[in-house]
Amino acid sequence: MRFLRHFIGLILAMTLWAPATGAPLDAYGGLPSIQQIEISPDGTRLAVVMSEGETRVIGIKTLPDGPMQAFGVGDVKIRDLDWVGSDDLIITTSRTGTIPGVISARDEHHMAYRLNLVTRDVKPLLSGSLSRSTTGSRMRDANTNMGASLNTLAGSPEVRMLNGKPTLFLRGITFPDRYGVLTIFEMDMKTNRPQLVEAGTVDTRGIVLGPDGKAFARSEYDDKTGRWTLRLRKGAAWIVSRSVEARNDRPYTLGLGRTGDSVIVAEPHETGTRFYEVTHEGWGAPLEIVDADNMVRDPATRLLIGHYALVGDESRYTFFDPADQAAWNAVRAAFKGDRVRRASWSYDRRKIVVLVDSVTEGPAYALVDVSTRQAMWLGGRYQRLAPEDIAPVKPVRFKAADGLSLTGYLHTPYGREARNLPLVVFPHGGPASRDTPGFDWWAQAMASRGYAVLQVNFRGSDGFGWDHLRAGFGEWGRKMQTDLSDGVRHLAAEGVIDPKRVCIVGASYGGYAALAGAALDTGVYRCAASVAGLSDLRRFVNWSKDRNGLSAFRYWTRFMGAEENRDRVLAEISPASHIEKISIPVLLVHGRDDTVVPLEQSQLMADALKKAGKPHELVVQKGEDHWLSRGDTRIQTLNAVVTFLETHNPPR
Incomplete structure (x- = not known):
């Protein structure tokens, strides 16, 4: 090495x-x-x-x-680290649970702690009472009526230099009128107490701080009407910069622009996301930024200095x-x-x-x-x-049955010729996400056991332009599914894999795709393993609507092709509704602390398989969330999946 x-x-x-x-x-x-x-x-x-x-x-x-x-x-599940100067480290952690008397549903709650390297003390942040703000009479008056403040974060910590010293800002939640609202705090590093900077309204989704540490821009979204609004502060007033109806693809703020009097707004468009640098003077033409995945900012001022994108298979940074x-x-x-x-x-x-x-x-x-x-x-x-433990990865390109060009990545076992191999199809989650050519611990592990592993950026995947994303609308269980099996047929035609030795494994949406491979796109796979996957889409969209609101409901139903929650299409593409078509073994793995796809989805599938006498196994993981954040349950998942594969699709 x-x-x-x-x-x-x-x-x-x-x-x-x-x-x-x-x-x-x-x-x-x-x-x-x-x-x-x-x-x-x-x-x-x-x-x-x-x-x-x-x-x-x-x-x-x-x-x-x-x-x-x-x-x-x-x-402890550590999610992030942020320095405040060279002696204080902010540690962001998360845990699954409820907030008694406030939030009854289980959720993943993030908290911040301060580690001082001089005293070696660790103290929780946002755990004490509010201090009076010095940012203006409006906020000083409001401070007395904010109600309780949660000790959980509503966004990532932000550190910037103000008046020559590093200053920490935290996004939290307060309850001025019994409803939680996004609130910005400045932390007093001497007293460890928060000072109120800005509190939004019940519709506030984002607050951007200016170079002086005061709120400069605020975005709002009405979940019922689908109206998105951007406001810019001018003196003591908030002036509407733009207000549009955006029931599905709403704009969102991305922090300060290249100057301290501008904010970056990303606005979805038919040709892809457009990025605007908005000031009090207006929006102007979009910036020459194409399909950026992240903005690159000056670490001290937080001003925009560039952007990052994965272009094809290449990580590309562009600086101004x-x-x-x-x-x-x-x-x-x-x-x-x-x-x-x-x-x-x-x-x-x-x-x-x-x-x-x-x-x-x-x-x-x-x-x-x-x-x-x-x-x-x-x-x-x-x-x-x-x-010798790292499997080679190469890009693959092929056409779906309807002619759509698709890409993906193929892992092959180290030291073996890529001929007539057993295959694991490994679809990503999201579904509006993508696979990349980088190291993937799960795919590498399966390849190390003698399997070729195929990852397909099927239609509906993000990162390939609006047309590719839009091609997935209404295609759950349909062309999004056959894109995967078209990849199998492509590799079989190339002689790389044995089409009689193919299984499918996935997590989250990939878990749904695994179950759909068993129930909807039959005859392709010898076995299917679903980790935190969806099985009953009607129950899922209703659960998501109750939990996350109408915008989440609209997001899911657009991909699923449903008009409303009683639409028969939801049953048509639900694996749990087609148990009679399943003829292959099924493995289900799900964490009890999953707050994205409830455990109920795997339990429903297991109950239906059991009732029908179908071969299956259900592994319920105590203390695991949707992201496999714990090492012991990651290993448990991997062992269960590989044992399942080796039993029903031996690598040799």
């Missing part, structure tokens, strides 16, 4: 492991050895989230060769300043042949932590010093995997 530094070993005693017989499944399915690395604003420290089994540790490494401090956090572009191009050139993503950078943008995804060695972190033009390896994400 080329990874020169593995400082995680200083804390967890981990070493690179290269067994002659191949890595065990838990080397793929366990939590990554390194989950995240954030560099401090001054570039002198690294905060590293490390794990071994369910044990997580936050390590603070002083650069270049200083000691490592370790802070054990147990099995030629000097910034040249610096990034130099970073990219240092890792020729690998995919490179920016993980974090110092405020002067001269020290950059990058995640390098090697086609032969998997993903690893490196630290690049732009000033000295030197790079230092920090450690691999999956340190128990050797090069």
Whole structure:
């Protein structure tokens, strides 16, 4: 291995492991050895989230060769890290539960904690009473009538420099009129108490802070009427900049623009998403940004300096300043042949932590010093995997039965000729998401057991333009499904796979696709494994409507092709309604803490299969959410799926 530094070993005693017989499944399915690395604003420290089994540790490494401090956090689900200066680290965590007397439904709640490296104290944020704001008389008056504030976050923490010092802002929820509203707080780092900056209304969906730390823009959405509104602050008033009916594809704000008096708005359009830089002077022409996945911002000012997109199979950063572009191009050139993503950078943008995804060695972190033009390896994400444990991945292109051009990725077992292989079709979730050519722990694990693994960016996938996304509307269980089996037929015609040895495995929407492969697109697969998948679409859309409102209901029914929740099409494309057509074994895996697709969906399917005498297995996971956030249940899922595959579709 080329990874020169593995400082995680200083804390967890981990070493690179290269067994002659191949890595065990838990080397793929366990939590990554390194989950995240954030560099401090001054570039002198690294905060590293490390794990071994369910044990997580936050390590603070002083650069270049200083000691490592370790802070054990147990099995807490860490979602993000943010530095406030060089001595305070904000840790965002989440857990599943209810809020008694406020929110009865179980949900995934995010909370923020402050770790001070001087005192080594860890304190929860948004847990105390509100302090009076100093941002204006309106907010000072409102502060006395805000009611209780939840200790949960309603968005990511935001740190920016104000008056020469780092300042932390948190998005929370207050109850001025018994209804929860989005609220912005500034944290007083001396007292650890929040100060109210801005409270929205019941329809507020986003608040953008200006360079002075005051609210500059606010977006609102009426779930019943489908009307979206953007307001800009002018003095003490909020002026409507634009108001449109957007029942399905509503615009959304993306933070400040290139200047402090502008805000970026993304507006869905028939030709793809358009990005506008909006000021009090108006909207103007859209920016020359095509299919951007993320905005790139100055870490200190939060002003827009570029954007990121996955163009085809290539990760591409575009910067407005030629000097910034040249610096990034130099970073990219240092890792020729690998995919490179920016993980974090110092405020002067001269020290950059990058995640390098090697086609032969998997993903690893490196630290690049732009000033000295030197790079230092920090450690691999999956340190128990050797090069011979990494399956080769190549793009595939084919046409669906109706002529639509489709793309995807094929994993093949390391060291084996890609001929007459057993196949696992592995559709992604979403469905408005996409597969990428990077390292996928689940696909890699199945390939390591002798299977070819096909990931298809079927119609309805995001990231390929509006036409490709729109082609999926109304195609659940129909062409979105046959796009997958068209991929099977393509690989069979090429001689890559044995069409008699094909199974389908998926999670979330991919879990639905697995069940639909068994019940709707029959004759293609020998077995089907669904993780947190949907089986009864009518029950699901009604549950989602009650939980998330009309906009969520409209989103799902447009993809499903339904007009309303009693539409017969929902039964027509529900796997649970076609149990009699299932002739292959089915595996169902679902977490009790799933707040995206309820456990009921797998239980309904299992009950129907049992009643019909169909071969099946149901694995219910205690304490697991929709995203397989726990290492033990990730491993449990992987073991169950691979055992199921090897039983019903042996690799040899």
